[in-house]
Amino acid sequence: MEERQISKAVIKRLPRYYRYLGEMLQNGVERISSGELSNKMQVTASQIRQDLNNFGGFGQQGYGYNVKYLYDEIGRILGVDKLHPMIIIGGGNFGHALANYDFEKNGFVTKAIFDVRPSLVGTSVRGIPVLMMDELESFVEKERVEIAVLTLPKDRVAEAAGRLVACGIKALWNFAHLDLDVPKDVVVENVHLVDSLMQLSYRISNYESGKEKEE
Amino acid sequence: MEERQISKAVIKRLPRYYRYLGEMLQNGVERISSGELSNKMQVTASQIRQDLNNFGGFGQQGYGYNVKYLYDEIGRILGVDKLHPMIIIGGGNFGHALANYDFEKNGFVTKAIFDVRPSLVGTSVRGIPVLMMDELESFVEKERVEIAVLTLPKDRVAEAAGRLVACGIKALWNFAHLDLDVPKDVVVENVHLVDSLMQLSYRISNYESGKEKEE
Numbered sequence: 001m002e003e004r005q006i007s008k009a010v011i012k013r014l015p016r017y018y019r020y021l022g023e024m025l026q027n028g029v030e031r032i033s034s035g036e037l038s039n040k041m042q043v044t045a046s047q048i049r050q051d052l053n054n055f056g057g058f059g060q061q062g063y064g065y066n067v068k069y070l071y072d073e074i075g076r077i078l079g080v081d082k083l084h085p086m087i088i089i090g091g092g093n094f095g096h097a098l099a100n101y102d103f104e105k106n107g108f109v110t111k112a113i114f115d116v117r118p119s120l121v122g123t124s125v126r127g128i129p130v131l132m133m134d135e136l137e138s139f140v141e142k143e144r145v146e147i148a149v150l151t152l153p154k155d156r157v158a159e160a161a162g163r164l165v166a167c168g169i170k171a172l173w174n175f176a177h178l179d180l181d182v183p184k185d186v187v188v189e190n191v192h193l194v195d196s197l198m199q200l201s202y203r204i205s206n207y208e209s210g211k212e213k214e215e
Numbered sequence: 216m217e218e219r220q221i222s223k224a225v226i227k228r229l230p231r232y233y234r235y236l237g238e239m240l241q242n243g244v245e246r247i248s249s250g251e252l253s254n255k256m257q258v259t260a261s262q263i264r265q266d267l268n269n270f271g272g273f274g275q276q277g278y279g280y281n282v283k284y285l286y287d288e289i290g291r292i293l294g295v296d297k298l299h300p301m302i303i304i305g306g307g308n309f310g311h312a313l314a315n316y317d318f319e320k321n322g323f324v325t326k327a328i329f330d331v332r333p334s335l336v337g338t339s340v341r342g343i344p345v346l347m348m349d350e351l352e353s354f355v356e357k358e359r360v361e362i363a364v365l366t367l368p369k370d371r372v373a374e375a376a377g378r379l380v381a382c383g384i385k386a387l388w389n390f391a392h393l394d395l396d397v398p399k400d401v402v403v404e405n406v407h408l409v410d411s412l413m414q415l416s417y418r419i420s421n422y423e424s425g426k427e428k429e430e
Contacts, residue, residue, distance in 0.1 A: 011417050015410035019392070042394075078413045079420035093312035100308045101408065108412055146419060147412075171419050173412065177234070179257075189415040191406065193316065195230035197323055197362075197388065198293045200404040202226050204361060204386050205294035 010051050014078055016041065017051070021071040033064035080107045085143050086173075089160050090151035091115035091130050094175060098149060099125040111143050133160075137167045149173045150180075225266050229293055231256065232266070236286040248279035295322045300358050301388075304375050305366035306330035306338075306345050309390060313364055314340040326358050348375075352382045364388045365395075 020041055024032060038045035052058050055077055058070050075081050084107050088095045091113045099113055113130045120130045131139060139145070148164045150157055150172055157176040164172065171187035174180055177195075180188050235256055239247060253260035267273050270292055273285050290296050299322050303310045306328045314328055328345045335345045346354060354360070363379045365372055365387055372391040379387065386402035389395055392410075395403050 006421075011414055012410075014417065015407070015413040016394075018413065019410070077417065077420075079416035080413060082416075082420075084416055084419070093308070093315045097308035097312040098408075103409065103412060106409060106413065107416070147415065171415050173415055179231075187415055187418040189411055189418070191408065191411055192230070193313075193406065194318065194321060195227075195234070196404055196406055197318060198230040198233065198295060198321065199226055200362065200386050200388055200402055201294035201297075201299055201322070202229065202292065203402040203404070204299070205292075205297075206221075 006054050010054055013043070013051055014074055017048075018071065018074045018078060018080075021067055021074065024067050025071055029067050031064050032067055037065065082107055084108050084147055085145045086110050086147040086149060087140070087143075087145050088113045088128075088149045088151060089164075090153075091117070091120050091125075092151060094151040095149075096125055098151065099128050108147065110149075111145060112139060114139075136163060140164070140167045140169060145169060147171045147173060149175070151175045154178055221269050225269055228258070228266055229289055232263075233286065233289045233293060233295070236282055236289065239282050240286055244282050246279050247282055252280065297322055299323050299362055300360045301325050301362040301364060302355070302358075302360050303328045303343075303364045303366060304348075304379075305368075306332070306335050306340075307366060309366040310364075311340055313366065314343050323362065325364075326360060327354060329354075351378060355379070355382045355384060360384065362386045362388060364390070366390045369393055 020037070034045040034048050037048055041048070052065075052070075055073070058065055058073060072081070086103070086108050088098055088110060092115075095113055095115075099110055103110065110128050113125060113128055114133050114136055115130055116133050118132070121132060123130045140148075146169070148160075148169050148171070150160060152160055154176050157174070157178060157180070161172060161174075161180050161182055165182050165186055169186065171189070172180060172182065174188055174190045175193070177192055179190070182188060235252070249260040249263050252263055256263070267285075270288070273280055273288060287296070301318070301323050303313055303325060307330075310328055310330075314325055318325065325343050328340060328343055329348050329351055330345055331348050333347070336347060338345045355363075361384070363375075363384050363386070365375060367375055369391050372389070372393065372395070376387060376389075376395050376397055380397050380401055384401065386404070387395060387397065389403055389405045390408070392407055394405070397403060
């Protein structure tokens with residue numbers, strides 16, 4: 001398959017394709033035209049063709065897509081065909097909630113939750129142990145942890161991120177409401193909940209007046 | 216201020232401007248040049264000028280921006296100068312975690328958590344009562360609830376969304392991993408965690424090979 005530069009917008013759409021294709025597979029659909037896929041996903045057929053052409057196509061004119069093949073290929077592109085060992089930093093409400101999520105089925109395996117509160121020593125969430133922060137470096141190395149989920153208070157995130165980067169973590173999934181300053185080769189994916197709520201309130205305030213436009 | 220169509224990309228950046236300006240205000244900064252703002256935010260100065268020009272400018276050539284004024288105006292544009300009554304549907308881990316978040320300081324006031332489990336009747340989270348789903352419609356009307364946060368399992372979201380739309384909710388903040396089918400005048404903002412993780416794993420797999428490009 002030819003390799004070329006892929007835009008962020010395409011990468012954003014891939015997980016959605018993957019999700020829809022997974023649902024079709026579950027429903028026993030074997031083949032789908034770009035027109036049908038377009039209808040289901042409310043994305044234009046030409047957009048779908050264009051997106052998939054970034055990765056070499058997958059469809060034959062007039063024959064549509066083989067659902068299983070497309071699903072597997074997109075999974076491979078997204079890297080969810082591999083296991084990704086993950087840890088959660090912060091054993092508060094949010095860390096707990098995330099530990100209860102079954103990200104495993106997409107290859108993201110939570111190995112431990114890290115906290116600083118001695119009262120949490122020996123506890124676990126869904127079988128995932130809560131460990132103390134002084135075990136962080138040795139655990140990351142031993143378990144070859146790739147991803148750290150940051151659910152710490154804002155004022156303690158920078159220090160934790162620094163330690164994680166120093167021990168070779170590849171990616172930070174950041175729920176703290178600030179932008180991290182890390183080396184360029186560390187992947188950061190932010191989930192800024194307050195930003196999301198503000199976009200929502202912008203849209204509440206401006207929807208009626210028709211000021212919003214699609215891009 | 217002149218009204219015109221604003222692109223989604225600009226709306227996405229506004230909460231970030233608002234956050235940085237808020238931090239500057241807290242640190243006693245009164246005035247900032249677009250160059251300094253650009254440095255702090257790692258967005259080009261011309262991008263900042265362009266974004267703010269969508270709303271009429273706010274800056275005088277050579278004088279920079281008045282931080283407090285810009286902060287207040289962006290807050291007004293985002294609609295966070297008003298109170299937004301909110302409810303959480305689903306009293307599980309995630310609903311709990313969100314109820315513990317202090318969204319109030321940006322005007323988002325959680326009034327209640329709704330669930331179907333009778334064992335939760337009479338309980339509360341940080342003073343926010345857990346109510347049963349059969350009280351939903353009357354509560355939304357009485358409290359003039361604008362926003363419903365959906366933290367339900369995937370197979371129960373559609374029904375809840377339908378009831379919320381029917382009783383006049385303005386916006387859905389959706390954490391369930393599916394796309395909602397609601398009338399066009401209902402605002403939907405999705406937080407699809409699995410999609411976010413998949414973008415992260417894509418970037419882990421492809422960063423080294425330099426396939427990713429900025430947009």
